[in-house]
Amino acid sequence: MNITLEIWRQKDAKSKGKFVIYKLNDVSEEMSFLEMLDFLNNTLISKGESPVAFDHDCREGICGSCGLYINGWAHGPAHLTTTCELRMTKFKDGDKITIEPWRSKAFPVIKDLIVDRSVFDKIMQAGGFISANSGAAPEANSIPIPKDNADAAFDAAVCIGCGACVAACKNSSAMLFVSAKISQFALLPQGKTEAKERARKMVAKMDEVGFGNCTNTGSCETRCPKGLKLTHIAKMNREFITAKIVAEKST
Amino acid sequence: MGNSTFHLASITKKVIMALVGLFLVMFLLVHLGLNFTVLILEGDREIFNKAAHFMGTNLIVKIVEVGLFGFLIVHIIVGIVLQLQNWGARPKRYKKRATTQLSFFSRYMIHTGALIFIFLIIHFSDFYFKAKFTDLVPLITYDGKEYHDLGLLTLQKFKMGGFVIGYIIAFILLGFHLNHAFQSAFQSMGWNHSRYMPFIKKVGLVISILIPLGFTIIPLVIYFSEAYSV
Numbered sequence: 001m002n003i004t005l006e007i008w009r010q011k012d013a014k015s016k017g018k019f020v021i022y023k024l025n026d027v028s029e030e031m032s033f034l035e036m037l038d039f040l041n042n043t044l045i046s047k048g049e050s051p052v053a054f055d056h057d058c059r060e061g062i063c064g065s066c067g068l069y070i071n072g073w074a075h076g077p078a079h080l081t082t083t084c085e086l087r088m089t090k091f092k093d094g095d096k097i098t099i100e101p102w103r104s105k106a107f108p109v110i111k112d113l114i115v116d117r118s119v120f121d122k123i124m125q126a127g128g129f130i131s132a133n134s135g136a137a138p139e140a141n142s143i144p145i146p147k148d149n150a151d152a153a154f155d156a157a158v159c160i161g162c163g164a165c166v167a168a169c170k171n172s173s174a175m176l177f178v179s180a181k182i183s184q185f186a187l188l189p190q191g192k193t194e195a196k197e198r199a200r201k202m203v204a205k206m207d208e209v210g211f212g213n214c215t216n217t218g219s220c221e222t223r224c225p226k227g228l229k230l231t232h233i234a235k236m237n238r239e240f241i242t243a244k245i246v247a248e249k250s251t
Numbered sequence: 252m253g254n255s256t257f258h259l260a261s262i263t264k265k266v267i268m269a270l271v272g273l274f275l276v277m278f279l280l281v282h283l284g285l286n287f288t289v290l291i292l293e294g295d296r297e298i299f300n301k302a303a304h305f306m307g308t309n310l311i312v313k314i315v316e317v318g319l320f321g322f323l324i325v326h327i328i329v330g331i332v333l334q335l336q337n338w339g340a341r342p343k344r345y346k347k348r349a350t351t352q353l354s355f356f357s358r359y360m361i362h363t364g365a366l367i368f369i370f371l372i373i374h375f376s377d378f379y380f381k382a383k384f385t386d387l388v389p390l391i392t393y394d395g396k397e398y399h400d401l402g403l404l405t406l407q408k409f410k411m412g413g414f415v416i417g418y419i420i421a422f423i424l425l426g427f428h429l430n431h432a433f434q435s436a437f438q439s440m441g442w443n444h445s446r447y448m449p450f451i452k453k454v455g456l457v458i459s460i461l462i463p464l465g466f467t468i469i470p471l472v473i474y475f476s477e478a479y480s481v
């Protein structure tokens with residue numbers, strides 16, 4: 001198929017950036033979306049032009065590094081799909097495809113379609129961890145965990161930190177991501193040690209780095225490739241509220 | 252309050268919006284109950300006027316009233332701060348946007364809110380401030396005691412077509428606002444529970460229809476019924 005691409009090009013973090021139109025012929029339906037971009041880049045390189053920069057690593061939906069805003073959809077028009085899992089079958093001959101980077105004050109563009117998501121790491125550093133003794137890994141079954149809790153914690157832990165929730169949210173809020181990270185620990189006994197402080201610290205960091213506030217709109221839930229839900233945000237709110245209420249006066 | 256509101260944690264602000272909002276919903280229900288008494292014609296609007304008088308003079312009601320104004324102002328200020336931060340969180344907008352969401356009206360909370368605020372100003376200057384601070388409200392005597400005839404004022408207003416239309420529009424907007432707000436308040440407070448949330452969402456939907464319906468049915472009855480000629 002022949003398609004027209006409208007792609008955000010930006011030389012570096014400081015430049016202004018603009019959309020550039022590329023015509024791309026002979027795109028195969030079997031290509032993944034990123035292979036289509038590889039294909040475009042090959043033609044650009046052979047013409048001596050600079051290739052379009054985009055993030056990717058595993059290309060199988062597990063690492064969270066890919067993430068493009070395609071035709072108005074975070075990760076493109078398919079559901080429960082990362083950009084790398086998106087196939088060109090979703091498009092047809094003659095289509096115009098607009099590709100933009102995630103847009104958020106907290107995710108500045110580094111180059112073209114690549115944004116800096118290191119603020120997610122900062123949020124994790126603020127409280128997304130547990131305390132464990134160093135040495136050999138403890139016996140996994142020594143602490144009994146109800147199956148339901150283990151499953152629910154796993155449902156939260158599938159978040160790959162891609163940032164699509166932020167990209168899709170009209171407020172650029174990172175609540176779904178942060179709630180996933182808080183929920184996965186809150187449900188397990190291993191997470192209890194820091195439970196009181198975790199929600200407060202991670203939310204404080206999230207606010208500090210410039211994400212917007214959640215309005216319970218639920219765009220994040222519809223676009224999250226891993227199916228994280230607003231119930232996780234409610235869980236985080238519960239954790240946060242209890243932490244606030246029971247917290248001792250700081251000295 | 253402005254600057255410190257900016258520094259409250261995002262979830263704290265949400266919880267404030269939720270609690271204050273739910274209080275305001277409760278007030279709406281009380282207000283609606285009172286409004287219905289205007290339809291009781293017996294004794295020349297006596298019940299409505301006496302109820303309004305009670306609301307205007309009873310000490311406990313007065314204390315609640317201060318709280319109500321305070322809450323309304325908090326709701327507005329926190330709402331505006333949230334919105335400003337949210338706009339600021341995406342300085343560069345997308346060129347192409349296809350939107351999906353779970354709650355449609357959540358996109359328009361600031362807009363419906365602002366229009367409802369304009370309605371409130373008109374509403375207060377028509378009734379509340381007039382009765383409180385001016386002599387513009389006619390008086391009526393029951394059992395040798397004088398009362399503000401707010402009932403008459405209401406009937407007169409509701410005989411004016413333009414006023415009725417504006418009133419109805421305001422309440423449709425309120426319905427949109429409530430449609431998102433009610434269930435959202437429970438989500439904000441962390442009460443999104445797989446067992447109860449579907450029920451809460453239904454209650455929210457019913458409330459967002461019944462409250463506006465209740466409020467708008469009164470002017471419609473008064474406008475179209477001969478019984479209420481003034």
Ligand code: SF4
Binds near residue numbers: 158160162164180224
């Ligand atoms: S919650 Fe979903 S959309 Fe957000 S970072 Fe995690 S996987 Fe991506």
Ligand code: FES
Binds near residue numbers: 062064065
């Ligand atoms: S490249 Fe790893 S999730 Fe897409």
